[in-house]
Each structure stands twice: as structure tokens, then as C-alpha cells.
Amino acid sequence: MPAPHDRNHSPALLIIEDDDTIGRHLDTGLRAHGYATTWCRTGNGGLQAARTAPPEIILLDLGLPDADGIDIARELRSRHPDLLLVILTARNEEIDIIAGLDAGADDYLVKPFALSVLLARLRAHLRRLPPGHDDQETVHRIGALVVDTRARTCLLGGAEVALRPKEFDLLAVLAEHAGTAVSREDLMARVWDENWFGPTKTLDVTLASLRRRLAQSAAQSVPPADPPSISTLRGFGYRLESEHGISERP
Missing domain, CATH: 1.10.10.10 (Winged helix-like DNA-binding domain superfamily/Winged helix DNA-binding domain)
Structure with missing residues (x-):
């Protein structure tokens, strides 16, 4: 998976978030930092978007209006084993976080969070990808x-x-x-x-x-x-x- 700061590539990132304010902030902020974003407001819409154009990164809200975010995470992971899946949640109970990670998430962020923290987390994960996935220019x-x-x-x-x-x-x-x-x-x-x-x-x-x-x-x-x-x-x-x-x- 290419790094986000490779100017010859814009990583495909899917946002599944029903909150208009948070979704718009993520969509605008991530685009400004070199990601090619798609924003869906429902879990089923996100699954369809991932089927149509498989992303490299997914940001998934657990509190969706049409489906349980944990179920969506399991389905995404089963269909796309290599993608980077980050859960966004207002649930800060340990059991909820463990459930998200067990469902296949690579990381989680508890709302509210700063965009700079999300960007740093994404960079950290991309840096840890095995050789052959990182086409970062030096x-x-x-x-x-x-x-x-x-x-x-x-x-x-x-x-x-x-x-x-x-x-x-x-x-x-x-x-x-x-x-x-x-x-x-x-x-x-x-x-x-x-x-x-x-x-x-x-x-x-x-x-x-x-x-x-x-x-x-x-x-x-x-x-x-x-x-x-x-x-x-x-x-x-x-x-x-x-x-x-x-x-x-x-």
C-alpha cells in the first residue's frame, strides 16, 4: 500500500460515518492531506462502496443508523483482508474496544479526536506495512x-x-x-x-x-x-x- 505522502498516489480511503459534522471534517481534512476519500453515511452503503471500488483504508463509525458497526467490521475484514481498518467510536468502554479489535479492526479512536492524531496513526500503520507494500519515494x-x-x-x-x-x-x-x-x-x-x-x-x-x-x-x-x-x-x-x-x- 503506498504511503499517503507519495505525491504520485492518493490512497483510497473510505469513511463510513453518519454524523454530518464529523464526516465532513474527515472528508475535507483527509483530502487536504493527500487521501482520495469516499464518504458513506450508512453501513450498507459503505459495504456497497467497498465492493464497487475496494479501498486501501476504511474509517468505520460503530454507531451507524442501519447496522451494527461490529457486524460491518467483520464483513469488511472477511471481504478485504489486506485493508487498513480503523474504528471510530464514542464508546470508550474496554469491552467495546476489544469487540472492535476482535472483529478485525487494526486500530480505534475514541471520539472526539484531533485530525492530527488520526493522521499520525495512519502514518504509523502505513510505515509498518511489510516490504513490497510501501512504494514511498525517497x-x-x-x-x-x-x-x-x-x-x-x-x-x-x-x-x-x-x-x-x-x-x-x-x-x-x-x-x-x-x-x-x-x-x-x-x-x-x-x-x-x-x-x-x-x-x-x-x-x-x-x-x-x-x-x-x-x-x-x-x-x-x-x-x-x-x-x-x-x-x-x-x-x-x-x-x-x-x-x-x-x-x-x-
Whole structure:
């Protein structure tokens, strides 16, 4: 199963959730993070959607209007043994959680939950897939910029750019999502820790330093090489553009 940050692939994700507010939030948020989502509001509708176009990931609400979510989970697992199945539930009793896992779920989230936590859980599961399922690219080329996540190298116009570890990690996430908006919460979870509770000012300082280093490298490059710009999306996060230009200050 390809990773969600492979820009050449959008993992097919089926949401089975009857609550309009939660369903819309998941549909919009996951699409913004590179998933190809389908949203069904009933259990039987979800089963039909999975039969018509088998997804790679399913988010399943247990409290459905037409069927027991546990029964839907069992049927989905029997029909699609290789998919990633995550249960979403307002039931926080241990017996309900155990029943969901026994029915074939890979994980569960108790409502309410943050989108950033769900994204981190999905990434963690995708990283654990066995070899041969992960087609994740390790080299990302955006204009004159080349980021190799396996070798941990950053080249601009063929010359290596010296980056601190967190600067490289931040650039790697942005490069994986090049052309796509990445939220502050997702960047904090990916670069620092999904349970980070410190000030997000750390992100701003690291981003500013990364911009300076790219600009300095561009100025020293012979012939000149322009890095893609890193745009600030006020109130949301950042986006690494595919066009030329140094940067946009926060």
C-alpha cells in the first residue's frame, strides 16, 4: 500500500460515518492531506462502496443508523483482508474496544479526536506495512531542489545544502507534500512528536532558519539556482511550491 505522502498516489480511503459534522471534517481534512476519500453515511452503503471500488483504508463509525458497526467490521475484514481498518467510536468502554479489535479492526479512536492524531496513526500503520507494500519515494525533486530522505541529503542546483536535523526533517515533510498545504499540527507531529505539547513557535523558528539556509545556498550557487518557495498559509500551515522563488516570510 503506498504511503499517503507519495505525491504520485492518493490512497483510497473510505469513511463510513453518519454524523454530518464529523464526516465532513474527515472528508475535507483527509483530502487536504493527500487521501482520495469516499464518504458513506450508512453501513450498507459503505459495504456497497467497498465492493464497487475496494479501498486501501476504511474509517468505520460503530454507531451507524442501519447496522451494527461490529457486524460491518467483520464483513469488511472477511471481504478485504489486506485493508487498513480503523474504528471510530464514542464508546470508550474496554469491552467495546476489544469487540472492535476482535472483529478485525487494526486500530480505534475514541471520539472526539484531533485530525492530527488520526493522521499520525495512519502514518504509523502505513510505515509498518511489510516490504513490497510501501512504494514511498525517497528522492523528491522540486525544480532545482533535490531532497533524498534515505540519504538525508539536500541538493540545490547540484550543491549540497547544510541543514540541521530538524531543518532537514521539516523540509522532507514539505517536499513529500510539495504543492499541498500541510497544517502546523501535522508538521509538529511529523517533525517533533505526535504528542508534542510545547509552543508551536519552535516550528516558526525552524522554518525561518530553513528559508535562510536555502536562500544563502541559492545566492552562492554557480550558476544561480532558485529553490521552490515555502508559502505561509496564515491560520493553517505551510506549502512548498513547485514554482521558483526564495520564500515568503511569515
